[in-house]
Amino acid sequence: MHLFLLLILHAAAAVAQVDPAHCRYALGMEDGRIKDDDITASSQWHETTGPQYARLNREDGDGAWCPEGQLDASDLQFLQVDLRRLTFLTVVASQGRYARNGIEFARAYSLNYSRDGVIWKSWKNRLGSTVMEGNKNAYAPVINDLHPPVVTRWVRLIPRTELSTVCMRVELYGCHWEDGLISYSAPEGQLMPQPGLPTAILNDSTYDGAHQKRKLSGGLGQLTDGVVGLDDFLLTRQYPAWPGYDYLGWRNISMGADQSVEMDFVFDRQRNFTSMKVHSNNMFSRGVKIFSSVSCWFKPRPSSAWEAEPVVFHTVLDDRNPSARYVTVPLERRAASALRCRFAFADTWMMFSEVSFQSEDASMSVTPPPVGDSSTVPSISGAEPSASAVPDDSKAPILIGCLVTIILLLVIIIFLILWCQYVCKVLEKGPRRILGEEVTVRLSSCSDTIVLQTPPVPPRSGLAQSDPHYERVFLLDPQYQNPETLRNKLPELSQSAEASACGGGYAEPDVTQCTPHQCFHSNAPHYAETDIVRLQGVTGSNMYAVPALTVDSLTRKDISASEFPRQRLLFREKLGEGQFGEVHLCEAQGLAAFLGEDEEEDEDEEERDAAGRDRDGRAALVAVKQLRADATSQARNDFLKEIKIMSRLNDGNIIRLLCVCVTSDPLCMVTEYMENGDLNMFLSQREMESTLTHANNIPSVSPADLLHMSAQISSGMRYLASLNFVHRDLATRNCLLDRRLTIKIADFGMSRNLYSSDYYRIQGRAVLPIRWMAWESILLGKFTTSSDVWAFGVTLWEIFTLCKEQPYSLLTDQQVIANTGEFFRNQGRQVFLYAPPLCPPSLFELMMRCWRRDIPDRPSFEGLYQALRPHVRQ
Template sequence: MEAFTPLRPHAKTHLVFLFFYPCLSVNPCVFTETCRYPLGMSSGQIQDEDISASSQWSESTAARFGRLDSDNGDGDGAWCPDIVSEPDDFREYLQVDLRSLHFITLVGTQGRHANGMGNEFAQRYRIKYSRDGKNWVGWRDRSGRQVIEGNKNAYDAVLKDLEPPIVAHFVRFMPITDPSMIVCMRVELYGCEWLDGLMSYSIPDGHQMIYRGLDVFFNDSVYDGTLAESRLTKGLGQLTDGTWGLDDFLHSHIHGVWPGYDYVGWSNKTFPKGYVEMIFDFDHIRNFTSMKVHCNNMVSRGVRVFRQVTCYFRSGSDWEADPVTFRPPGDDMSHGAHFVPVPLRDRTARSIKCRFHFGDQWMLFSEVAFQSGSAVYNTSLLSHKQGPPANTPPDDPTHKVDDSSTRILIGCLVAIIAILSTIIVIILWRQVWLKMLEKASRRLLDDELTARLAVQTQAFSLHHSSLSSVGGSTSMYERVYPLRADYQEPSRLIRKLPEFAQSSEHLGKLRQPGGSDSAPHYAEADIISLQESSDSSTYSITAVNMSLITGADSSMREFPREKLTFKEKLGEGQFGEVHLCEAEGLRDFLDEELSAEGNQESLLVAVKKLREDANKNARNDFLKEIRIMSRLRDPNIVRLLAVCVDKDPLCMITEYMENGDLNQFLVQCEFCPSCDFLFCSYTQLIGMAVQIASGMKYLSSLNFVHRDLATRNCLVGKNYTIKIADFGMSRNLYRGDYYRIQGRAVLPIRWMSWESILLGKFTMASDVWAFGVTLWEILTLCKEQPYSQLSDEQVIENTGEFFRNQGKQVYLPKPLCCPDGVYSDLMLSCWRRNAKERPSFQEIHTQLMESVAEQMGDA
């Protein structure tokens, strides 16, 4: 099955488009920025039995030797096919089985080295891939070309971006041979695990719009399935390529393509029933939480978000009769292109059929993503040497470059060294002046901290034409992926503030835990270990002064790991993976009553598992976290229950609450003064905030700084019980909440205080700032990301306004259900410029308790 690539626009249309928008060469595809990690050919994590070939020249050039950068002394250092085929004969291939679906954005190839005696390589090659091992698709680029330029010698690795990226279980490298040459190959694949599990989607073929004489094509141009009777089936395409369209659908992120390229769209004139039907098929039965659909909403051109969506579910052969229906809020239809979250209410299915009803003449989609938990598998967390290739390898593939770019690279490095030398001189020269400025600024009064978002947004609009006015609206839409790291580095923005000449130095010192062996930048479990605390009297949860922890807690016992049964992968943390597991007999093992849900024999728990290839530092950090968590005893802090450290992989077993994280719990709720189940009253919401304040009060009493307090890091149990955790950053769902600093560290800037962003200072006062944002999230039911109307760069610029304190800083607006007193006396006090003037968690807890008492009295 060859890929379907309907490249329809003619030359005239193409030239008109270039006249309108010739300069867009930035590719915002997030997956190509964050999923660029070796999948295991070089490291050996892909096993020999998972590498096969159509033939081999000899036993010493078998498929298992086709590993990029491999030099283990065995074989002749590459895979070589048995015969030299003709240039148009593609029978010879090297095949890699990834054991599960992966999102692949990059491939690398080398020739045969044979300890300096080999000189065979592939100058060109093609790629085929399959998701089921039966149907194979030939990769094409966005212009329809299949041939990839390969190597020029036998030694240097050449990396090639796959544009568009592919979702595959099996991948074949097929060399295009020259009859006069023998071909040998070593390969590597780069990407990450395809957590959606989506195998294919079926949609109607996109339509063509005539706009002011311009042909606008909304076809799925990279779809890799088949087209029959005006319907696309058995494939994936633009709706899953990690790229979403701009507000103006005539423009595109990709240079040199036709108008409408980023969107798949339909006109309601050819759908008499008034809806477009899409079918999504997955790799196995899953428990679906939500679906997020990126829609265009250019009302002036007859394009709107869908008016209603009805989703049916199928686990076997028949569709279930009970669908889920959702209507986006009508007052949010004025927004530009955005993601619309559709709650799927934990329905179980292998296939989903959704009918999207038109809200206007046209409906345009550019991306569809699903949040789900896998079906229960009878798999325990045992030590294993074989398995799917790890997705958190130690090396970033960008260290490998084409030999043709070596001179340019050397020139860039020399320029960078010169720039850094200049910066160091400037920093040293301004150091004394900066200290004097900081000391003087602390005496400034916080007289104008009551500025409101609606007023200040207008001021921002004068300087940022792209900023939309919000007027206190509560949007249902959120961004699910982060911006490109090279869009505009925060250090570049901060240099605009003369008061912060040293800011780039602070940011430059941000480092990933564990050095080169740590997990990918978006998969850190604990933001608290990204920076050293500047206050010597405080300690982060995973970086506590060793003088406080002398040996493990005697009450922490070894739990039999064979009694842990895997249920769902929650994410990837700093030390490895985080799993939802069922622990058999844990209650009897602990010999105590536990509040978590489950039957008498088993209990749902979260298990942090250390990577088997973790280095010594990561192992010590993991054991250090165990010792710290074993001492935390508070009803509103997630508790460490047991450990598995008798052998690798090391595991820690913590509580997990029945209702998941607070963010997703509140997203599915609606505000109602006196309702239960999927409805929350103000008293219940404040009750949740009281519990978070109580847990933070306990941590602050121990001088612990959390550094990533947010609803995503709070778990919800029975009867609205809240416990603070640190799983949020390990979940791909929340990648959009973290901003990448200088290509390495990631920070939740929308929850961070100004001094944390600009000066790298993390204290209990900065946790108070984050609590104010968390309280705002709770009272808005997490329907909107904080500062959703500001870009990440504008959020950072806003912190500069807090420092200058000239009344231009932008505050989060008062939630609709929030009393004036709670907003002005509590929230705004958490965001005071002077950290010493912010309330303590003891004061916050007391004030919230008084608010609850007042509401109870009024009732």
């Protein structure tokens, strides 16, 4: 029974640990859970631009909060939000104002925060900067991840601008801070010099309290930021950072005669403490071990003295496993508002990366402190309850029955979890038989079981296995971080490129190849643009890549789409812009009748969305690509080519060209637009379906929804592949979604400012979605259906992370390019995306097959569609 209780204690403590990657819930500015009374400001321009109107994506009042007057660099006007409880804040989103009264936005802003409403602290990033990037226009939101995150209750956003008028709308993201810890005090961290190795700097670089007399006091920092240190303390999860960044560490001889580290922890109110978890390094080969023992004293109230009897815990030291680990210290349900813990050294150095606490509200019954020798180790079961804590005899049988029932339920749950984990491992490691016919692959997770029918794929050859969690794999060599020196750093790549892309390599009909004089004629890879439609379309969009013979010289008579009266297109919003044109969201008056689709009287109005029309059948939302009137003749020809390409596409999962306006300038093409916008924005604003989301009316999606979306994308890409079309920019931002979760693959994501960070500009030339591109596309300029398969795997990864994170988010653009060199060398050092927690294991295996190094080893879209087809809803 003691072992069982210890397991329950460990499981409960693990759940309480904050994970910044998943603590990204909207806190209620947009949906109104944060009340108007909790939003204040230093000033306001007018009653209709007061702080209560500073809600993201809302246009109440005059559309935003606007401080009074024109601001200059010295002004400190602020918007203040009271979150009503301590919160772990991880993300801030800002937006300007686009209204009839003007267009105003903040190009930069800073953030102050407070846990008590009295002492305000300035947020700064890990490099010390206090200013965050703001908005570049009045309508597109800009999302800033807080690195490091902060624990706070009050937040102030302070616009930073030159002399101008600014307006702001915001949303805050995070989760509740259940620990209740408001500050910890500790000795300052120290330097650890090592012969032949970098010096480890073991200070608390993000601490927001006071630094006096080599002691930290009154703040929080890296011990509460949710980032757990690695086994080797010289390696870090953050980039860029110095060796030892993730740990706070001390040397024994600098800690006085008793060779211990004393830390104080202060909480927001009195709590009953169940346990404390300390993540400690144990790299004993370098003189680092977990603490040998810890003694904790308790202070019931801030004004009272420390209690005399501590809780003492001795750890079991491990000299065989050098892994960093959590040490759970039982605290015997002692009541306190502050703790003082003294950690004893077991070796020369001691290092912590995280500290967290399990506790309950102090209004519950409290077990009194144990009586006896303070040096004894507390037993697992704790002290015997006092007579006053024994329940009334008449209630004892009921309480015992409830306790037994709860214990039995917990045993069953633990058994099911362990069994599910065992089955998952077996399915992940079990060998696959390659048959001459379709084989059945079971996708099993702890919550569902999915069956996919998958055609046989040639076995993977010559590929080293790599841990998909990229933060735990080999770190990229710094010399490969400049994309302009790729040729110098990879001489073997230059030779192979000429052989593969200039006369050798694959001879598939949908391959983009370059001529001999184009291959690596400069310090960066050259992207072939002679034999296909341009990589970037005239409106800033991608455009499909097709053989040049299908898009030769065009005139108006080559265009089959009908001419639509442009005066019936009413502007609603600009979606994006490119070098030669723009993409607009418009209302098309009478489009359904124009297309001859209004005659189907027996059609349900709710289902009339084939042309993107609204329910009354008169006005329709459409996307209009418009070429500027002063565009070059080459741009005009490319625009007509794109129209011809679009007119060839006729599939339920491909965006449809509805009509054109080409008899006069500016030239326009009118395509479908879906009510739910693009898939990236749709998923990023939702959570996985659960009892909690239903109870709180939180927008959610189910695993079946995600599989349904994935299957539709594979169907649309199968259709494009059948025509030898190469998309070259497949991603969730290029998938539109209607109210019935029908997916339509589009191509104008590149033109949208909202997704500018997803693209990388090579020496001012091509704009490339490198985080979605196959290695051969980046290094060899080679685009095929198989490179689209690679992008499809990344798109699946986006879907099953609910688009909460950019692919390879811990890598810079230069590191992503450098990683493609590792794929080329194929020495097992390439970095893969990690397995999303929501993704069934075998579906992640399907993603990994999409990312195989050798093109013939990747599945076809036909095979991917057959695998996912059972999940398409009829």
